[in-house]
Amino acid sequence: MQFQFDEKSNTKFILWQMVIFSAICWTAIEAPLSFVLSLDVNQKNLWFDGLISCLFLADICLNFTPFYSRQEDPAQITPWQKQKKPYSKSIWFPIDIASTIPFDLLAYAFDLSGVPVFSLIRLLRVVRMLKMVSLYQSMSLLPQGYKLGLIFSTVLIIIHWIACAWMFINPVESSDYYTLYNKSLYWTITTLTTIGYGDITPTSNVGRIFTMFIMIIGVGTYGVVIGNVSRLIIEADRFKEAKKEKVNELGLFMKHYNIPISLQRQVFSFYHHLLNERMSDKDNTIINELPHALQDELQIYMKIKLIKNVHIFRESPMACLKLISQKLQQCYYSPNDYIIKKGEMGEKMFIIAHGDVEVSNGEKIFANLKDGQFFGEIALLEETERTADVISKTYCDLYTLHKDDFLEIVERFPSLHEKFKAIYTKRQTDNKKIAKAS
Secondary structure, X not given: OOOOOOHHHHHHHHXXXXXXXXXXXXXXXXXXXXXXXXXXXXXXXXXXXXXXXXXXXXXXXXXXXXXXXXXXXXXXXXXXXXXXXXXXXXXXXXXXXXXXXXXXHHHHHOOOOOOHHHHHHHHHHHHHHHHHHHHHHHOOOOOHHHHHHHHHHHHXXXXXXXXXXXXXXXXXXXXXXXXXXXXXXXXXHHHHOOOOOOOOOOOOXXXXXXXXXXXXXXXXXXXXXXXXXXXXXXXXXXXXXXXHHHHHHHHHHHHXXXXXXXXXXXXXXXXXXXXXXXXXXXXXXXXXXXXXXXXXXXXXXXXHHHHOOOOOOOOOOHXXXXXXXXXXXXXXXXXXXXXXXXXXXXXXXXXXXXXXXEEEEOOEEEEEEOOOOEEOHHHHOOOOEOOOEEEEOOOEEEEEEEHHHHHHHXXXXXXXXXXXXHHHHXXXXXXXXXXXXX
């Protein structure tokens, strides 16, 4: 079964991953600290342990649904992933099952809370972080904030683990756990950053070896973190910089040829629309090497981006949006062109991708319509003459939906027909009110 990307399901998926990641982070922080400080299990631990087990169990169930499989990005699948095993036969299934075991509850039930290994064995849940990193690498549509959060959270957890390891290797008798951890964290950060003030130093051979190892790790950590953050910033700014460069080039071009100011405004207006609606001005160039069948399929999704912003189509299912986009025809108008003339028979509706149009009846102007609005939809519901002129006020990029195509669509999706009828009824009521008032 093939699943199509859906923006709402992707948002839910990301939010769910944030919940699971938070549960992993809690375990990654609390488990080693409890082990090193030999903390007893308390009621708070029991509640959190039970909650985390339930979350992980729910995540296992979701792995058997389209909730996970529709998130895969085919462009990121490596050759060794092409022959993908079912989740139940993958290496992650037994690891995920083991991570659902409530170790704190078991320790409390069997009076094993004093056994340190029960605190440490819960770190098995942290192995799931590798799964999340793999998932993060396979999804190109993750928000930049999520990616940065994942990187920094991972770094902070590693720092925490090193601080706990330092407390274990260099134990100090103290009942003030806060001060003890604070000093260990201070030593970890000064060592990783290669600052090393020398006020806290190892006193054993094992401690010195551990310190040298952490110094080496610190050099690599800087490179990895700075490299990843820089890459994310560059990715975020790449298209903005490309847009600025194109607009500057266009400005120099028009200045060189002394293009009139009024025409310059029209050109810049359309160009800003082009850059805002598309990833770049080379969308067609990007896909023109693909087979025509694939190009047509991609063009459909490019149109879906437009029609999802039209309120009458906004709540339509993806299958309906796809069918509508297949039927849309693009057309262009120059300023002061008649798009619709009063008295002619209507056969199609218009959606404004870019531009301004004026709806009038002789000297009286009824409305000015802009990007994302539509007009002429009454012609799809009944055979009627146009009751007003529609004239382009700027250069306009429009999409049309013919009546025959509309009837084919509403036959499969009756709810869309009901939406159009509701708009038609409202408009008829408004027209009657206007007629009475005049």
